[in-house]
Amino acid sequence: MSDYMFMLESHLSSDQSRVVAEVQAAATHANLNIFLTGGTMRDMLGGFPMLELDFTVEGNAVKLAQTVAKKTGAKVLETDDNRKSAKVLFPGGVHATIGMARQEKYPKPGAKPAVKPATIHEDLRCRDFTINSIALSLNPASRGLLLDPNNGVGDLERKELRTVTNYTLYDDPVRLLRLLRFKVRLSFNIEERTKMQYDNAREAQLETRIPQSDLLEELRHTAKEPNCADVVRLLQDEKLLQLFSAALAGGKLNPAGLQKLQKARQMVPFGIDIHIEPMGLFIYFLAEGLSAKDRATFTKQVGLSRKEVDQWQKLEAKSKKLEKELKSAKLQKPSHVYRVLCQAPGDQVLFLLAHSSERLVHDRIRNYLQKYLPSAQEVTDRDVLATGARPGTPKFQKAREELILTKLDARPKKVPPPVEQPGPAPAPAFARKG
Numbered sequence: 001m002s003d004y005m006f007m008l009e010s011h012l013s014s015d016q017s018r019v020v021a022e023v024q025a026a027a028t029h030a031n032l033n034i035f036l037t038g039g040t041m042r043d044m045l046g047g048f049p050m051l052e053l054d055f056t057v058e059g060n061a062v063k064l065a066q067t068v069a070k071k072t073g074a075k076v077l078e079t080d081d082n083r084k085s086a087k088v089l090f091p092g093g094v095h096a097t098i099g100m101a102r103q104e105k106y107p108k109p110g111a112k113p114a115v116k117p118a119t120i121h122e123d124l125r126c127r128d129f130t131i132n133s134i135a136l137s138l139n140p141a142s143r144g145l146l147l148d149p150n151n152g153v154g155d156l157e158r159k160e161l162r163t164v165t166n167y168t169l170y171d172d173p174v175r176l177l178r179l180l181r182f183k184v185r186l187s188f189n190i191e192e193r194t195k196m197q198y199d200n201a202r203e204a205q206l207e208t209r210i211p212q213s214d215l216l217e218e219l220r221h222t223a224k225e226p227n228c229a230d231v232v233r234l235l236q237d238e239k240l241l242q243l244f245s246a247a248l249a250g251g252k253l254n255p256a257g258l259q260k261l262q263k264a265r266q267m268v269p270f271g272i273d274i275h276i277e278p279m280g281l282f283i284y285f286l287a288e289g290l291s292a293k294d295r296a297t298f299t300k301q302v303g304l305s306r307k308e309v310d311q312w313q314k315l316e317a318k319s320k321k322l323e324k325e326l327k328s329a330k331l332q333k334p335s336h337v338y339r340v341l342c343q344a345p346g347d348q349v350l351f352l353l354a355h356s357s358e359r360l361v362h363d364r365i366r367n368y369l370q371k372y373l374p375s376a377q378e379v380t381d382r383d384v385l386a387t388g389a390r391p392g393t394p395k396f397q398k399a400r401e402e403l404i405l406t407k408l409d410a411r412p413k414k415v416p417p418p419v420e421q422p423g424p425a426p427a428p429a430f431a432r433k434g
């Protein structure tokens with residue numbers, strides 16, 4: 001096994017590993033070359049959490065996505081007809097994008113690119129930053145081969161964000177926002193020439209050419225960032241927040257609220273998915289200081305979907321019910337609190353952590369996130385198998401839940417006081433005889 005395949009295996013969760021194997025098998029079956037790319041490679045090589053899988057296929061990616069989805073019970077969430085890519089949600093909650101290797105030509109800044117199929121090498125030269133333009137071959141003949149034509153690995157080591165070409169920011173100005181978001185997320189520096197490109201682009205006001213659909217997509221990306229408040233602050237400092245709404249830039253932002261949200265998000269233990277709908281939660285705090293009129297303008301200007309508006313505007317009322325449940329004196333044991341919270345939508349849990357003024361509610365949520373959830377993770381499939389339940393059956397799920405609840409309520413074992421160790425036995429004296 002190549003070093004990179006070994007590295008990949010050790011970074012993937014077992015669900016992600018299964019998805020990589022399934023997609024790879026389907027590509028081989030369809031005689032298509034397939035690579036892991038984008039954020040997946042950056043995060044694997046940079047040692048960051050690998051949140052989703054980015055696949056690039058030399059050929060019809062959307063068809064491949066549909067075939068794999070059918071075979072594995074995954075769901076194709078959306079397809080991009082211009083870029084020929086599909087977002088897929090696999091069983092086990094694994095998110096993946098399967099995209100066609102492509103060349104993009106921009107007739108002018110921010111215009112819809114002309115897209116044509118390309119080789120992986122051509123594709124990597126059309127990406128935004130060097131650290132995002134690395135590929136790992138999953139093909140039988142070259143499995144484990146790393147393609148890094150722009151020396152992204154070097155930039156990962158230097159912790160630098162560098163554009164792939166001199167035209168990167170000019171062609172597709174949403175990359176200005178991506179640059180700032182990655183800077184905050186990864187705590188990387190912007191390389192000198194890239195900074196000059198950024199300044200030139202800003203002087204030419206290229207940010208005003210970002211299409212509305214790209215702005216909305218970027219807002220959705222920002223909503224998912226655990227340090228969303230820092231991203232918003234940087235956008236504000238860079239005078240880019242007004243792209244989303246003039247009212248947001250007019251001093252009506254509530255940075256304290258966003259900071260509380262950020263703190264709450266960071267309390268979720270690494271690698272545990274509590275199923276949040278991030279957009280409604282984020283927009284609640286982003287737009288908290290706006291008047292009703294400004295909110296309506298913002299909603300329209302940004303083009304939020306009906307579902308997102310609903311999630312945002314009903315969040316407070318829905319969370320109130322959960323708050324009431326959490327205040328109940330009936331919740332006496334950890335398992336009672338766990339049961340309530342693991343059934344609640346994650347965005348309501350985080351909303352209350354950031355917004356509730358009830359001490360008890362805070363304490364219970366904090367215990368849930370920081371003690372009960374990590375403890376529940378310690379219950380393994382093997383433990384559940386030992387109960388006799390068969391994997392994949394409702395009984396298996398139930399048995400796991402029972403084991404978790406019992407574990408949470410078990411009194412912590414008393415640690416016996418350290419026994420004083422007797423010193424080494426004295427060496428026997430050799431009595432002289434006689």
Ligand code: ATP
Binds near residue numbers: 040129132
């Ligand atoms: P995240 O962890 O937020 O998903 P990511 O780098 O994977 O980060 P995506 O938006 O999922 O970001 O995009 C996947 C990859 O597609 C990127 O890493 C990059 O290589 C490429 N990409 C995405 N958007 C652009 C863009 N506007 N211009 C050029 N390349 C892009």
Ligand code: MG
Binds near residue numbers: 039040052054
């Ligand atoms: Mg990605």
